[in-house]
Amino acid sequence: MTAADAAPPVRLVDVTVQLGGRPVVRGVDLTVGAGEFVALLGTNGSGKSTLMRAAVGLLPLAGGTAQLFGSPVDRFRAWERLGYVPQRSTAVSGVPSTVGEVALSGTLSRRRVVGLARRDDRRAAMEALDRVGLADRARDAVTELSGGQQQRVMIARALAGRCDLLVMDEPTAGVDQESQLVLADLFRGLVSEGRSVWLVAHELGPLAALVDRAVVLRDGSVVHDGPYEHAIGAPHAHDHPHGDEPARPGAIGTHGAWGSAT
C-alpha cells in the first residue's frame, strides 16, 4: 500500500482553466473518492466540460492543482486506472470499425502499444461489452447501432482497461430510455465494486437515485457540493421540497434549478 493508493481518484484544488484567455473555470475544489458516484451539473457554458477535460489532462491548468490517484495530472502515467468517455460528437466518425474493435482499443492503456492485442485484452474488451449489454453486437459495424448503443460502446471502450475511475462527459445526452437503464445498472455495479464514477450531465434521469454527491457549477464556480436532492433546490431552496423525498427518476431535468438559470 503506497500513499498513492490511499489518495482519492480525483482531487482538484483551486483549479482555474482558461479558454482563449478567458477564465472558464475559477477556483474550483472538487474531490471524487474511491467508490463514489459524483455528478457535475450546470447549464451550458457553466464550465463543467472544461473542468472535466482539465482534470484528465486534456486542457492545461491556469491555476491550482489537479491530481489523479495522488499524482499531478501532467505527471500521471497510470492511464489504465482511468476510463474517459468524451462528448458524443467525436465517436468514431467515418472510421469503418466494429463494436469489438472500438472496445478493444480501450485496452491500449494497459501498456501493450505495439503489435497485436493479447488474449487477456480481448477478454477485457468482451467483458466491457458484456457490462454495457452489447456483447452480442461485437462483430457489427458501429454505424449500425443506435445513438444510445454507440454511447454504450464508448463506455465499454473506457471500461476495457479495467479502470478504477470512470469519467464521462454527458454520457446520457440524447440516449434512449433503454440505454439509460442499462447505464444506471452498470454504474450501480461499478460503485458497488469500489470503483468511482464521475460524470457531467444536463439531467440525470434514472441515474438520480444513484449519485452520492452532486456538484453544481455556475459561471465556472461551485455553487453546490452535496446531496443531489439539495442540489435541485439549492439556488432557490424554498420553492422545492427536498431532503426527505428521494429524487424521482426521469423527472429531474424538467424542474432542475440549473435548467431554469439559462
Next chain:
Amino acid sequence: MEWLLTPLEVSFVQRALWAGLLVSVMCAAVGTWVVLRGLAFLGDAMSHGMLPGIAVASLLGGPLVLGAAVAAVVMAVGLRVVTSRGAVTHDTAVGLLFVGMLSVGVIIVSRSQSFAVDLTGYLFGDVLGVTGADLALLAAAAFVTVTLALALYRPFLALTFDARTAHTLGLRPGLAAVAMLLLMATAMVASFRVVGTLLVFGMLLGPPAAAAVWTRRVSSTIALAACLGGLATVAGLLVSWYARTAAGATIAALGVGSYFASAAVAALLRRHRALRRHPSRATVRAVVATPTRSETP
C-alpha cells in the same frame, strides 16, 4: 487469355507490374490512414514539397531518392515549427510549405542550364523504365512501411477514433502524427521514380477510399485497398499496352476511378434496397415532382 499474357511476357512490363504491385501494397497500408484521418492535403503537400530536394540532388549528381528524403524531412520539421510557433492553422501551414517548396524547386530547375530534372517525369514517373535497383528499393520500402503500419495498427486506430480518448489511454498523439508523416514520406520517396509524385498520391487515396466504401474494419480496408491497387496496376498496364496510353497515368486513373465506381455502385445498391423495401416511394416521388415542374413558368 493470350491477350492478357502477351504483354506480361515482355521484361520491362514485368518489372512495371512488380513495381506497381509493391506500390499498391505500400500505398494501401499507408493511404488507408491518410484517407481515414483526413490527411489528403498534407499528403499532396508532401509529394510536391520533395521537388527542391530532387532538383538539387540531380544538379549535384547525387541519388535523387536521398534528395527527396531530405526535402521530405525539411517539410515535416518545417510543418512542426510553423504550426507550433506561428499564428496560423495546420491547414495554412501545410499550404504555405507546399507552395513555398514547390516554387523553390521550380526555380532551381529553371536556373539549371541542362534542364537536368524532367518535371513531367517527376509528376508522372516512368513505370515502364523501372530498373532492378528500383525494384529492390521499392521492396525494402514496402517491407518497412507495411511492418510499421501493422505494428502501429492499434495506436493508429485509437487515434483515428478519437484523439482525446487516445490521450487518456496514455498514447502520444503528437508522436503518432510524426510516425504517420514518416510513413507517408517513405512511401512517396520510394515510389516517385516509378509512378511519379502525382500518381503515388492517386494510389495513396484512390484504392483506400474505394475500399472504405465496402468494409467495416480498418484492417479489411487495407487488405481490399491493396487488392484494388493491384488490380488497377494489372488493368492499367494492359490498357496502356493495347491503347498506347501513358502507363503510370493509366494505372493511377484506374486507382482513382475505383473509388468513383465503388461509390456509384454502393449508391445504386442502396437505392435498389430502398426501392425493394418501399416500392411505393418511387411513384410518390414522381407524382410529387410533376406539379412542381408544371408550376414553374
